[in-house]
Amino acid sequence: MVKFKIKPASLQWATFARVWYLLDGKMQPPGKLAALASVRLQGLHKPVYHQLSDCGDHVVIMNTRHIAFSGNKWEQKVYSSHTGYPGGFKQVTAAQLHRKDPVAIVKLAIYGMLPKNLHRRTLMQRLHLFPDEDIPEDILKNLTEELPQPRKVPRRLDEYTQDEIEAFPRVWSPLALWPGWFVKTCFSRINSMPKGYRR
Amino acid sequence: MAAFNVLLSGCGRFLRGLLTGPTVTNWARPPARAFREVVEIQEGKTTIIEGRITGTPKESPNPPNPSGQCPICRWNLKHRYSYEDVLLLSQFIRPHGGMLPRRITGLCQEEHRKIEECVKMAHRAGLLPNHRPKLPEGFVPKTRPRLNRYLTRWSPRSVKPIYNKGHRWNKVRMAVGSPLLKDNISYTGRPMVLYH
Numbered sequence: 001m002v003k004f005k006i007k008p009a010s011l012q013w014a015t016f017a018r019v020w021y022l023l024d025g026k027m028q029p030p031g032k033l034a035a036l037a038s039v040r041l042q043g044l045h046k047p048v049y050h051q052l053s054d055c056g057d058h059v060v061i062m063n064t065r066h067i068a069f070s071g072n073k074w075e076q077k078v079y080s081s082h083t084g085y086p087g088g089f090k091q092v093t094a095a096q097l098h099r100k101d102p103v104a105i106v107k108l109a110i111y112g113m114l115p116k117n118l119h120r121r122t123l124m125q126r127l128h129l130f131p132d133e134d135i136p137e138d139i140l141k142n143l144t145e146e147l148p149q150p151r152k153v154p155r156r157l158d159e160y161t162q163d164e165i166e167a168f169p170r171v172w173s174p175l176a177l178w179p180g181w182f183v184k185t186c187f188s189r190i191n192s193m194p195k196g197y198r199r
Numbered sequence: 200m201a202a203f204n205v206l207l208s209g210c211g212r213f214l215r216g217l218l219t220g221p222t223v224t225n226w227a228r229p230p231a232r233a234f235r236e237v238v239e240i241q242e243g244k245t246t247i248i249e250g251r252i253t254g255t256p257k258e259s260p261n262p263p264n265p266s267g268q269c270p271i272c273r274w275n276l277k278h279r280y281s282y283e284d285v286l287l288l289s290q291f292i293r294p295h296g297g298m299l300p301r302r303i304t305g306l307c308q309e310e311h312r313k314i315e316e317c318v319k320m321a322h323r324a325g326l327l328p329n330h331r332p333k334l335p336e337g338f339v340p341k342t343r344p345r346l347n348r349y350l351t352r353w354s355p356r357s358v359k360p361i362y363n364k365g366h367r368w369n370k371v372r373m374a375v376g377s378p379l380l381k382d383n384i385s386y387t388g389r390p391m392v393l394y395h
Contacts, residue, residue: 027347027349066347067347068346068347068348068349069346069347069348070348070349070350070351070375070376070395071348071350071351071352071373071374071375071376071395072348072351072352072353072355072358072373072374073373073395074346074348074355075355075358075359075360076358076359076360076361076373077360077361077373078360078361078362078364091360091362093360095346098346099344154282154283154285154324154326154349155283155285155326156285156325156326156327156328157285157286157289157326157327157328157329157330158328158329160285160286164286165286168286168287169258169259169262169274170256170257170258170259170290171258171259171270171271171273171274171276171287171290172258172270172290172291172304172305172306173255173256173257173258174234174255174256174303
């Protein structure tokens, strides 16, 4: 175990340096992205966290245009705002807001998850959101780690190989019910007819 | 499975012929039951439209639970599938995305409803891209930017925005997933949340 009377500057630097994280938002729910991002922005993922020690990191989220909401939230979730002027109450659905600004949903989600104090604005300045994959060069150079995506994206039917499709067992066969089904329905129809019809 | 529709309509006509004619018929043998493909051959002035019998898919041998009544029980899949298991769901749908009838597939009522709900959710999540409805000829649809979604209970066009979310003790929640799948076993140990 290393013991120091005075902590060397290099160790202090390594402990408190600001790290840049990358998060891909493709097919991810914005709430889960925001939870991860807010934890990293505040520095809660570090054992040396303290509210006043400014130990938060930078988070870069890309592909915010391709986020996925669960349920019918695109139509049901409503974002409200007031301009301050009379008659200025605006309510827009998530779909409309996303069309107008593809970054706004993730931004508002993270803003709501950060602590409601004066640090919030500085932490939001350390957040970088991009609707698509193109990120400026200077930010790309700073990135150190890509965080794993919170949601496991299911595979589409055309993404399975033919071998996997064939290896999956066929669960029913179309003619397993014949002839029992035919006989049962046939006789039930005959029995349900009026008596004069049957010979 | 266009041959399927041909097969089913043939069966209906046969039944109707059986019931409208004299009840006691001595049919020599019923027509062979199999999938057919319709083949049209032109020979001079005569056109022959023939239904040639093709290979019929059979259930895979040795199901783990042969005493089960419906395919789900026979293969021990009860409470174990979801909208993501597209390989299973695709066995119960038609080429254009519709469900097959229960009397053909042999599912029990509750499993048929669960599979139907999972198929709807899979369609809305975009997991079945090649089972889209047939569009009229020469129709080019406008490609609008599609929103990604998953676990959608209601059809997107039928849902209204929640303008008044309600107070803390009486919130209007948003439905996620389906209550039919409430009994599914969870491997993560976390309970399934149906209302966010």
